Amino acid sequence: MRISEQAKQLCRARILEKAAELFAARGFDQTTTRDIALAAGVAAGTMFNYFPSKETMAMTMVNEALAQGREEFLTRLDGSESLEEELFLLIGTELRRLRPLRPFLGPVLERSLSPFPRKSVCPEGEAARQEHLECVRQIMHRHGFAATPEDVAGTIYWSLYLGILASWTGDHSENQEASRGLIDYAIRTFVQMISGNTQGGDHAR
């Protein structure tokens, strides 16, 4: 008997849910795929049909959270935002969605989003990069800047963004408030750079 699409979705969701619980409780590195299969009540072989590795599981959760964040970001805009503000809102909204996953994100993001050359590129990590940069490109376009994800501006933006993620993941302050200043600073640096403007950046008071 073939299992229905709905049952597949349920099984996939259960695996992700159990994986998230175990990652949060034990840490990403201390959790094995066996543990997850056991907790989700599926055979290890079945689980691999859904997710080839625990990195894939974790990055799937990350991508889903980021996608929700981006969707929510669009609903928060009212059109009066400056480029700096829009980028700040985008990152802020994404990170808020990512917050429940924060306890185990360090090793996951390090492996999946590393910009250094690797033997095998994590496809979910690459998707995360492409989708975020596409959103940034659209924001920049709205403010009159042309950019492609692979150009210099895109590369510099991505470096800053990875720095933000790294700081935020390890930020022990309440609500990661210490990272807010960094996000603001990073975005202003980027906007000043693409504007060719060495003076500006500060908000009028």
Place this chain on the structure above:
Amino acid sequence: MPADTRRKRGIEARAALLDLMPRQEEAARRRLAELVESVAARRPPTTSFSRLWILGSLQAKVTCAYLAYWLRSRWADADERERLKSETHLKAALELLGTMGYLRGAVMKLGQMLATFPDALPDEFARLLPALHFEAPPMHYAMVREVFLDEFGKEPHELFASFEKQAFAAASLGQVHRARLHSGELVAVKIQYPGIARTIEADLKNLRLLMQPMRLGEDWGNVVAKLAEVERVLLAETDYLAEASFAQTVRDSFTREDGIVIPRVYPEYSTRRVLTTEHLEGVHLEEFLDGNPSQELRDRYTHLMTVATMRMLYRTHWLLADPNPGNYIFMPDGRLGLVDFGCTRQLSDEEWQMQVEVEDALLRRDEAEMERLVVKASLYDSAEQMGRERLELIGRVIRWQLEPWLSDGIFDFGDEDFFRRGMDAMIEVTRKGFMRGMPVHIWTTRFILGARGVVYRLKGRCDFQGIYRRESGRDMHP
């Protein structure tokens, strides 16, 4: 820019700087000018605090030169090797100033005061004094929204009927926005810059590290105690709920007839990082002065300010530790609004006892007792140990601070000679580095200077002694 042009510009700038520096031995001046130029040439990365970072400008360099001059006077009699070592630390200190997030503005303004003396007009001083407060960087509305989501789980426009995106005033730790409650009241919403507590801690940690090797000798222990005091008071300010409860205490000390308004707090719209209070109609000092107010009105506000601060001091033993011009609202109906009680300091019983003893000695005109108290407040065992010069100078400052207590009838705070004498004495004390004293006196001094700056600009008068008698419940002639 080619290297040669840059070098030439450097020389020109140094010449201009030399011209504006304190007159003292030529070699030392030259070295200091080079030092400041080399620090200014190395641009620190701009941050969101960059608004305050202006070391590139000549005025900022002069400011730094004067700070350097002041610090340098501490090792004036050291040998050459020691001096070189100290200059390395001095350079590091000036560079560090650029990385400070929260304290830099105040430090730069202090340097500006040292630099403009003695040529500055009292009016320039009076403008600078209240400006010596601490400052956080501004936030755009997107940042404000994120703070709200963290604090309330709601956006500002969900929480309030309306919310102005642009701040209307700066607060020491953040900024203030106007908003309207669903029930119709106009409110002022103060929002704290995220993570400012860490910035304060980092600034003070850096200060400690840098001041350590600066040959502060016997005063070092006192410096450490004062830095700890500064840190404690500034960090306490980051808890807006504590401020809300203090504002309530103060509010209860005034009645309708006093003409002094403390805005009510809305606890349901307040957290540790966001404080919502009643919005007071009115203007700040600058705008009030622009309207060219009558002498009668100036006197009235001077009277109200004196009553307000005396009542806080004598009833609750609290004082505003970081007074800034934004604390006072000149309301259209002639009342005085007092806002922003974040940075306050309550006197301990021991400190209060000292205050009472000083007042007693002063009112009895008991010079011997005054001297004993000046020595005690400066943390010395005897007048001999303290030294004549220090004793005389500190005594001069304290007597100036207390002068209104001894004057019968109307006291004129706008009197140029009075103001100038105080500034001369304060600057002299700072120049000599006579900074040793009880940590609490950082705040009493700051408070008196800030307030005197405001009433001097107001050119206001009041029956100070009469107000003192009423508020303290003391008899003037026991």
